[in-house]
Amino acid sequence: MNYLIINGSPRKKNTWAIAEQVKSNLKGDFEEIHLSEEDIPLCRGCQNCIMNGEKYCPHYSQIKDIIEKIRKCDGIIIASPVYAMNVTALLKNLIDHTAYLYHRPEFFTKKALVVVSTAGAGHKKVANYIDETLRHWGINKVYKIAVQCGGKDSLETKDIDKTSLKFRKDVESKKMHSPKLSDIIFFDVWKAMALTDDPIKADRQFWFETGLVNNDFSPEVKLGFLKRMFSKIMFNIMKRVI
Ligand SMILES: Cc1cc2nc3c(=O)[nH]c(=O)nc-3n(C[C@H](O)[C@H](O)[C@H](O)COP(=O)(O)O)c2cc1C
Structure with missing residues (x-):
């Protein structure tokens, strides 16, 4: 299996130590992106990615x-x-540069593991924020490891191993999980947005070119009967509301 690690810490200390422990539980090839070495300029807020296309x-x-x-x-x-109860500016800058993925999600077959470290607080909130972001990217399943490095909880090591192994098993299985209702709602919101009389052109192009416009969710992820009906109903509501 191929794993990509995106490190949003400016240093290779607490968070990276957890990432290394995660790695030791996975089997395959690893690619690392240390955002501190990427020198991505700050998002300028031009909205070109959203309005005109990421290119x-x-x-x-x-x-x-x-x-x-x-x-x-x-x-x-x-x-x-955790930096001031949020992700680091390095990671937030990447998230801002990928804001277009909220409108045009594409990673429906990917699974993710979120690793957050903190001195004392904010780890769960920040892990949930990254989870939410990844769900908007379309990611199928998100696992979370949120660790208080200020504490001395020996259980945490066991928890890191347990969650990493669950993540590994899931990635290796290639099984697709049924989306949450909130994932379906967002899918229908963006699909309806692409079909308004005055859509964002890049969105419209994406939804038609990928064929997603003809689906109740990504065709790579199976929906049961009830969720399919739910998606159809939500889409009809969104079409009226938007
Ligand atoms: C700028 C900055 C802001 C921080 N904000 C918080 C915070 O809000 N809450 C907290 O518990 N720890 C906070 N910390 C501590 C770090 O989250 C903690 O030490 C973390 O494990 C560092 O990870 P690293 O070794 O990968 O840099 C902050 C640290 C820095 C440098």
Whole structure:
């Protein structure tokens, strides 16, 4: 299996030590992106990625390489320490550069593991924030490891191993999980947005070119009867509301 690790910490200490422990439980090839070495300029807020297409981002050449690596991996690990009760600016900058994925999600077959370390607080909140972001990217299943490095909880080592092994088993199985209702709702929101009379052109192009516009969810992820009906109903509501 191919794993991509995106390290949002400016240093290789607490968060990286957990990432290394995660790695020791996985089997395969690893690619590492240390955002501190990428020198991605701050998002300029031009909204080109959202409105005109990601290729029009002034930093596209750097973002494209990362997106390509995500496309190629089987599992992605995103790591960040808690900084002022949030992710690091390094990771947030990457998330801002990929904001277009909220409109045009594409990683439906990927599984992710979130690694967050903190001195004392905010680890669960930050892990949940990264989880939420990844869900908007389309990611099929997100596992979370959130560790208080200030504490002395020996159980944490066991928990890191347990969650990493679950993640590994899931990646190796290639099994697709049924999406949450909230994932389906967001899918229908963006699909309906692409079909309005005055859509964002890049969104419309994406939804038609990928054929997603004709589906209740990504065709790579099977929906049961009830969730299919739910998606159809949600889409009809969204079409009226938006
Ligand atoms: C700028 C900055 C902000 C931080 N903010 C918090 C915080 O809000 N809450 C907290 O418990 N720890 C906070 N910490 C501590 C780090 O989250 C913690 O030490 C983490 O494990 C560091 O990971 P690293 O070794 O990968 O850099 C902060 C550290 C720095 C440098």
